[in-house]
Amino acid sequence: MSEQVPVRLTQLSHGGGCGCKIAPAVLQQILANVPAGIVPPQLLVGTETSDDAAVYQINREQAIVATTDFFMPIVDDPYDFGRIAATNAISDIYAMGGTPLFALALVGMPVNVLPVTTIGRILEGGESVCRAAGIPIAGGHTIDSVEPIYGLVAIGLVNPNNLKRNSGARPGDKLILGKPIGVGTYSAALKKDQLSDTDYAAMIDATTRLNTPGTLLACLDGVHAMTDVTGFGLLGHLLEVCRGSGLRARVNVADVPLLPKAQAFAEQGFITGASGRNWASYGSAVNLGAHGDLTRALLTDPQTSGGLLVACAPDTVTEVLSSFLQQGFGQVAVIGDVQAGTPGIDLI
Known part of the structure; x- marks a missing residue:
């Protein structure tokens, strides 16, 4: 009798991580004819600027921040998948300058394909991240689905x-x-x-690092805007900042921090389909300058549980960088600036 081959999580899904996101242009078409809902004055942030979370004011000093995020596996290790998905979901709270309170689990699993122990490890991974963030998973919902899906309401x-x-x-x-x-x-x-063991460790370190500096940065008057970089890539989420703020960005490509092997992998052709879909959706608003296809692929690369993108006054830069460095974000970098102009991005 032959030994049963373990099921790889990534083989059960047609996409992985935030690369599963619907492309920006397609999403815009879907939402174009959806009628506007109720917008009470207490709703400080809704869908108007494609922000990271909804914010609803309950009194002069408190507002609720609510978000949800879930996706299919980006890695095969179930515990790591749970950690990445939970970190990614909680990131939206930090990106608004908030402090997380609790989470609800969203679980869809092919229960006839995956062992219950594997599913349990996914949930354990998510629980470990919530414990690190100091919050409970207070409930949730489960379904039997064709592809494995995990995430949180935060x-x-x-x-x-x-x-x-x-x-x-x-x-x-x-x-x-x-x-x-x-x-x-x-x-x-x-x-x-x-991926070597070292490469995998670098990927897990980045994707499971909670964006905790966001809560501290919110207290700085010189920090004017924040978002997190996820499925639409650096250029896509920066473009949302530009359009929402009515400004134009300049990005110094040489200053953009990369995972150690990112450029080498891109050169070898390890580029996701989501990268091309991202560029097709918003590339007309980006001036590549002297940069070519490799740069385009990296800057549209879909990030899962990516970093905070901060716009701040020049005299606040040192304080912002210090906040990141003190919490272990060793590759934090100043990558450009924003100026008056037609909303878009120039690469220099």
């Missing part, structure tokens, strides 16, 4: 005076990125069994 609090939208950037602000990019290239290489 709820937090923020002082309305400290709320950081993605649309608050001001002319002259510097752009700071908290984590290196390249997760999509790593996931593509993983599916082809091209």
Whole structure:
């Protein structure tokens, strides 16, 4: 009798991580004819600027931050999959400047394909991240699905005076990125069994590092806008900042931090389909300058549980960088600035 081959999580899904996101242009078409819903004055942030979470004010000093995020496996280890998905979901609370309060689990699993122990390990991974964030998983919902899906509803609090939208950037602000990019290239290489143990460790370290500096940065008057970089890539989420703020960004490509093998993997052709879909959706608003296809692939690379992107006044840069460095974000970098102009991005 032959030995049963373990099921690889990534083989059960047609996409992985935030690369599963519907492309920006397609999403815009879907939402175009959806009628506007109720918008009470207490709803400080809704869908108007494609921000990271909804924010609803409950009194002068408190507002609820609510978000949800879930996806299919980006890695085969079930515990790591749970950790990455939970970290990614909670990130939206930090990106608004909030403090997480609790979470609800969203679980869809092919129960006739995956052993219950594997499913349990996914949930354990998510629980471990919530424990690190200091919050409970207070409930959730489960379904039997064809592909494995895991994520969270995350709820937090923020002082309305400290709320950081993605649309608050001001002319002259510097752009700071908290984590290196390249997760999509790593996931593509993983599916082809091209990641060494060291490469895998670097990917897990980046994708399971909670964006905790967001809560502290919210208290800085010089921080004008924040978002997190996920499935639409660095350029896509920066473009949301530009359009929401009515400004134009310049990105110094040489200053953008990369995971150690990101460029090499991209050169070898380990590029996700989501990267091409991202560029097709918003590439017309990006001036590549002298840069070519490799740069385009990296800057549109879908990030899963990516870093915070911060727009801040020049005299606040040192304090922002210090906040990141003190919490272990060793590759934080100033990557450009924003100025008056037609919303878009120039690569220099």
